[in-house]
Amino acid sequence: MRPATDAATSARMSRQQRRDTAPELALRRELHRRGLRYFVDRAPLPGLRRRADVVFPRLRVAVYVDGCFWHRCPVHATDPKRNAAWWAEKLAANVARDRETDAALAEAGWQVVRLWEHEAAETAADRVQAALGRS
Numbered sequence: 001m002r003p004a005t006d007a008a009t010s011a012r013m014s015r016q017q018r019r020d021t022a023p024e025l026a027l028r029r030e031l032h033r034r035g036l037r038y039f040v041d042r043a044p045l046p047g048l049r050r051r052a053d054v055v056f057p058r059l060r061v062a063v064y065v066d067g068c069f070w071h072r073c074p075v076h077a078t079d080p081k082r083n084a085a086w087w088a089e090k091l092a093a094n095v096a097r098d099r100e101t102d103a104a105l106a107e108a109g110w111q112v113v114r115l116w117e118h119e120a121a122e123t124a125a126d127r128v129q130a131a132l133g134r135s
Contacts, residue, residue, distance in 0.1 A: 019053070021117070027124050027125060028054065031125050038054045038055060039056075048101070061110065062110055062113070065124070071116075072095050073116050073118070075116075077091075111131050
């Protein structure tokens with residue numbers, strides 16, 4: 001069931017990008033600058049309806065750039081005042097789905113790198129490179 005929201009909130013939420021956000025683009029530019037090649041917005045596992053932002057299939061590394069609001073960043077998460085109970089449930093479900101995705105990928109032999117949107121592209125790329133076994 002959808003929450004009752006005002007028109008301005010509905011319009012703002014409908015403009016939220018699902019892919020190609022500024023943090024994702026900055027990370028991809030930095031990874032490409034470092035000579036790394038990858039797939040974008042791809043499901044790491046067949047049948048898993050959850051797409052990773054950056055995927056290295058041969059090395060079995062899936063990278064997610066999580067938004068601070070949507071994925072409950074411990075530093076920047078905020079709690080909406082309007083429809084608070086609905087939002088609390090929605091955001092908790094997002095986090096639970098993230099953990100479920102991480103577990104499914106780990107079970108299939110994948111390494112998951114979760115980055116926050118506020119991380120600097122260079123730092124985030126360092127973490128991805130470490131997961132790839134390249135420094």
